[in-house]
Amino acid sequence: MVIHAPTRLLLPAALTREIEQHAGASYPHECCGVLIGTGGAAMMIESVHQVRNQRAGRCRDRYEVDPREILRLDRYAEERGQEIIGFYHSHPDHPATPSHTDQAHAWPGYVYVIVSERTSGAVEIRAWVYDDTLKAFGELPIECEETSRPIAWTVADSEVR
Amino acid sequence: MPVKVRIPTPLCSVTGNQTEVLAEGATVRALLADLEARYPGVRARLYDEGGKLRRFVNLYVNDEDVRYLQGEQTALSDGDELSIVPAVAGGCSGQDGAK
Numbered sequence: 001m002v003i004h005a006p007t008r009l010l011l012p013a014a015l016t017r018e019i020e021q022h023a024g025a026s027y028p029h030e031c032c033g034v035l036i037g038t039g040g041a042a043m044m045i046e047s048v049h050q051v052r053n054q055r056a057g058r059c060r061d062r063y064e065v066d067p068r069e070i071l072r073l074d075r076y077a078e079e080r081g082q083e084i085i086g087f088y089h090s091h092p093d094h095p096a097t098p099s100h101t102d103q104a105h106a107w108p109g110y111v112y113v114i115v116s117e118r119t120s121g122a123v124e125i126r127a128w129v130y131d132d133t134l135k136a137f138g139e140l141p142i143e144c145e146e147t148s149r150p151i152a153w154t155v156a157d158s159e160v161r
Numbered sequence: 162m163p164v165k166v167r168i169p170t171p172l173c174s175v176t177g178n179q180t181e182v183l184a185e186g187a188t189v190r191a192l193l194a195d196l197e198a199r200y201p202g203v204r205a206r207l208y209d210e211g212g213k214l215r216r217f218v219n220l221y222v223n224d225e226d227v228r229y230l231q232g233e234q235t236a237l238s239d240g241d242e243l244s245i246v247p248a249v250a251g252g253c254s255g256q257d258g259a260k
Binding site for chain 1: 167169171173174219221224244246247248249250251252254255256
C-alpha cells in the first residue's frame with residue numbers, strides 16, 4: 001500500500017444511499033460503519049460495512065466502533081487486495097462537520113465520512129481527513145456516481161442498542 | 162522468533178507504507194520494543210509521555226485483546242500475529258455552532 005495525500009473520494013451513489021439509509025434508520029441515534037476500498041490520490045470506496053455503535057449509553061451524540069470489527073474487516077479487505085479507507089458516522093440534527101469529539105479521536109490517514117440527518121429528512125454527506133501536523137480536519141471532495149458494478153455488503157449488527 | 166505485526170493505516174507512514182511487518186520478542190512488550198528499533202517512531206504513536214500504552218490503541222494477539230490476557234506481558238509464540246488496531250470513535254457531542 002502506498003500512502004498518497006488524497007484529493008478526492010469516489011463514492012458510488014448506491015453506497016451513498018446505503019450510508020444515508022443507515023443514518024435514517026438509526027435516527028435519532030448515531031450510526032457508524034467502515035469504508036473499504038483502494039487508496040491513492042483518488043480514494044475509491046468499494047464497499048461499506050455497517051457496524052454496531054458501541055456507545056450504548058451516549059448513542060445520541062457519540063459513536064464508537066468495536067475494534068474486533070475493525071480487525072475482522074481489515075482481514076476482509078486484505079483478502080480482496082483492498083484496505084480500510086476510513087469510517088462513516090452520522091450527526092443527528094447536527095452539521096456534517098467534525099466536532100471537537102471527532103477531532104479528539106481522529107487518526108491521520110483515514111477518511112471520515114459524516115452524514116447529517118435532520119428531523120425534516122434532509123441529509124448532507126461530507127468527507128474529511130485529519131492533518132496531524134496542522135491538528136485540523138480538511139474537507140475531501142466527494143465524487144458520487146452511479147455504477148452498475150456489484151456491491152459487496154456485510155451487515156453486522158446495525159441496531160443501536 | 163519472528164511474529165507478524167499488522168500495521169493500521171495511521172502508522173504506515175512510520176513503517177515505509179507496509180501494512181504487515183515482522184518483529185521479534187517473547188512478549189508483546191519486547192516485540193513492540195523491537196518494532197521501535199526497526200521502525201523508529203512507532204513507540205511515540207503507541208505510548209504516551211508517561212510510558213503507558215495509549216487508551217486509543219488496541220493490541221490483539223491473534224483474536225484476543227491483550228487487556229484480557231496478560232497485557233504487555235502476554236507471551237508470544239512462533240506463528241502468532243499481533244494486530245495494532247486503532248480505537249475509532251467520536252460523535253456530534255462538542256459540535257460548534259447551532260443545530
